[in-house]
Amino acid sequence: MTDPLFDVARPRPVLASRLLHEGRIWDLRSDDVDLGEAGVVTREWIDHPGAVATIAVDDEGRVLLLRQFRHPVGRELWEPPAGLLDVAGEEALLAAQRELAEEADLRAATWHVLADYFTTPGGNNEALRVFLARDLSPVPEDERHVREDEEMSMVPAWVSLEEAVDGVLQGRLHNPSTVVGVLALAAARAHGYEHLRPGDAPWPERRA
Incomplete structure (x- = not known):
């Protein structure tokens, strides 16, 4: 590669998002994500303040x-x-x-x-x-x-x-x-x- 490596922001469409648990510091969410040809997948993830x-x-x-x-x-x-x-x-x-x-x-x-x-x-x-x-x-x-x-x-x-x-x-x-x-x-x-x-x-x- 001649160009430097660079992470890019390229989110996929979220068809539905649900709050599974509201915590003291971070929350647990479940999203239905459209990956295009790969179809729709469900991903559970923690929403964190950083x-x-x-x-x-x-x-x-x-x-x-x-x-x-x-x-x-x-x-x-x-x-x-x-x-x-x-x-x-x-x-x-x-x-x-x-x-x-x-x-x-x-x-x-x-x-x-x-x-x-x-x-x-x-x-x-x-x-x-x-x-x-x-x-x-x-x-x-x-x-x-x-x-x-x-x-x-x-x-x-x-x-x-x-x-x-x-x-x-x-x-x-x-x-x-x-x-x-x-x-x-x-x-x-x-x-x-x-x-x-x-x-x-x-x-x-x-x-x-």
């Missing part, structure tokens, strides 16, 4: 990961600071900045986009943007967020990028934003961060 994650890098080049319990998989996973896009009208970059402050007590002066991806395109429409945050500074003590639920037991760790990449490639780290973010950071650093998009780059894949 999310952001941040790979924070300190002056020594270390990456911040947080150990957090995830009930569906029954594991404590090492993850970057992250959160849902569940505040109406909030820009993705502002959401990432808020989550970094709330979960890691950190602010960053320099922001770029590392990667955009769909977490499970065969089963939900969650779009997730992974940011790179650098030039870090602590949130003042009197402005720090009071953590609740699973966030109360989060354990932070600063690890070298090499250690994080090794953890991904050896199958020791499984959170998707960790996998995508760490490998994207390694590729970006190898190219001198020249091809990264700005933190406020357009994100058409995000659900309206």
Whole structure:
């Protein structure tokens, strides 16, 4: 191929759509989709608000990961600071900045986009943007967020990028934003961060 690979928006006609379950965060829907020559198929999928994650890098080049319990998989996973896009009208970059402050007590002066991806395109429409945050500074003590639920037991760790990449490639780290973010950071650093998009780059894949 001579042209670059590019995912395109090309939805198929939805003949009927049903709400099967209205959840606290996301809903379960069933759609009858017209695939043309292949006929009409029924697809059940989760309608998701989307999310952001941040790979924070300190002056020594270390990456911040947080150990957090995830009930569906029954594991404590090492993850970057992250959160849902569940505040109406909030820009993705502002959401990432808020989550970094709330979960890691950190602010960053320099922001770029590392990667955009769909977490499970065969089963939900969650779009997730992974940011790179650098030039870090602590949130003042009197402005720090009071953590609740699973966030109360989060354990932070600063690890070298090499250690994080090794953890991904050896199958020791499984959170998707960790996998995508760490490998994207390694590729970006190898190219001198020249091809990264700005933190406020357009994100058409995000659900309206």
